[in-house]
Amino acid sequence: MTGRRSYLDYNATAPMRAQARDALHAALALTGNPSSVHAEGRKAHAALEEAREKLASLLDVRATDIIFTSGGSEAAATLLSPRSNLSGAAASRLFLGAGEHDCVRAGHRFDKANVTELALDSDGAVDIEAAAAELSAKGAAGGMIAVQAANNETGVIQPIANLRDACGASNAYIVCDAVQAFGRISIGRGECPADALFVSAHKLGGPKGIGAIALRNRDFAIDPLVRGGGQERGARAGTQNVAAAVAFAAAAEAAIADMESEAARLSAMRENLEFGLLSITPHAVIAGAGAKRLPNTTCIALAGLDAQTALMAFDLKGVSISSGSACSSGKVGASHVLRAMGYDDALTGGAIRVSLGHETVKEDIETFLSAWRDITRSLEGRGRVAAA
Structure with missing residues (x-):
């Protein structure tokens, strides 16, 4: 790579x-x-x-x-x-x-x-x-x-x-x-x-x-x-x-000093990310989408996705993200946050978090979406996640 x-x-x-x-x-x-x-x-x-x-x-x-x-x-x-x-x-x-x-x-x-x-x-x-x-x-x-x-x-x-x-x-x-x-x-x-x-x-x-x-x-x-x-x-x-x-x-x-302008910039990029992601996998869930959120954060849950495997796949494609909940050992566990929101086990164990910041550019969003498409299509082909 x-x-x-x-x-x-x-x-x-x-x-x-x-x-x-x-x-x-x-x-x-x-x-x-x-x-x-x-x-x-x-x-x-x-x-x-x-x-x-x-x-x-x-x-x-x-x-x-x-x-x-x-x-x-x-x-x-x-x-x-x-x-x-x-x-x-x-x-x-x-x-x-x-x-x-x-x-x-x-x-x-x-x-x-x-x-x-x-x-x-x-x-x-x-x-x-x-x-x-x-x-x-x-x-x-x-x-x-x-x-x-x-x-x-x-x-x-x-x-x-x-x-x-x-x-x-x-x-x-x-x-x-x-x-x-x-x-x-x-x-x-x-x-x-x-x-x-x-x-x-x-x-x-x-x-x-x-x-x-x-x-x-x-x-x-x-x-x-x-x-x-x-x-x-x-x-x-x-x-x-x-x-x-x-x-x-x-x-x-x-x-x-840059908070207001960065909030607008990151929010726009996050919206593009979420729109693109849902276009690829319409059955994915954006956690907290109906609430006020930080402009830089999106949490994605997809039934059948194994978060730990997904993180490694993203890493190999040059994208650094986290799971919904990472334990101190580095192993990924089901998210207690999503459980508290009423999500079932199929979603809480397959949640990933994407969080943007001051060095993020639109090419990073494009790279993420390309990786997401490849990873989810591979899983669809093996029957792990539902086809779009």
Whole structure:
């Protein structure tokens, strides 16, 4: 195989932006520990705080409300603790969306007996009416609600403002996984009225291994996961990764600056992809097609398709995509998100995700569609999938 590969797996990780790469390279020259009082330490501290201020501005919080972490998974585990509290009240129960990322589903620190799943509707959005009933029945007062701004598999944007309204007069507080949404759609306080949210650099073109918590409610008290030296105002111990934080801020600024134009560009390419795909395989299903979605994401389910085999076939054709759900072992499993949406096993095990980004061009869509045609025609010939 020769020629340009088509990387269409931005929801897994995005290629590093030039702005982030340049910022990272420059910041690597800072030799001091940002907690040290000497000149080198002060320079590192100044760079770290400048990055913090930039992220705070983009996330609509004060700089003192940004806490750097090693990524989204650590941020989720830090926030989702029964010992975190709001206005002095410890969290009594965790309510989480049925389609949440595994860093939330498996990373929280609540006893399983105190966890309630919030059902999704057939389009993949949290069912607000059902959620309101659960919150009322289980007692949302003092509870914590964990819900994504947008789903990592389907791209479906969650109705967080409606969920906030469903909380009613209870003092339940919302933690939002904004990892996929940050830099792709607006997550201002109107669209995302969460008490706390978390983001990750590598999803928007920054380096891997750096994330951040943004506290939008100043009464939110964190139960630290990593304890020790008292960095990050005691919320996360350990010497900060200054260069990564600087690069994170640079990537985020670049993503936000181009967000509206990129949303229009990527949405148009995604529409072309989905139109072409359904022309080739009319019986394929676009998960969440009836809901508001991230402009870059499409999740395709096709009965009879084996996702793991399909991913390898696409790879051999120079196309990088993901399955609906990839386990840490690299093996593909049935998507819990699609199951929560009511899809049967024939579809949940044969779902693939295509996610576009800042380096995607129309030729990548054409390459994907050509590969999809070849792969599905081969499967049709062997009776594995229904003929078009």
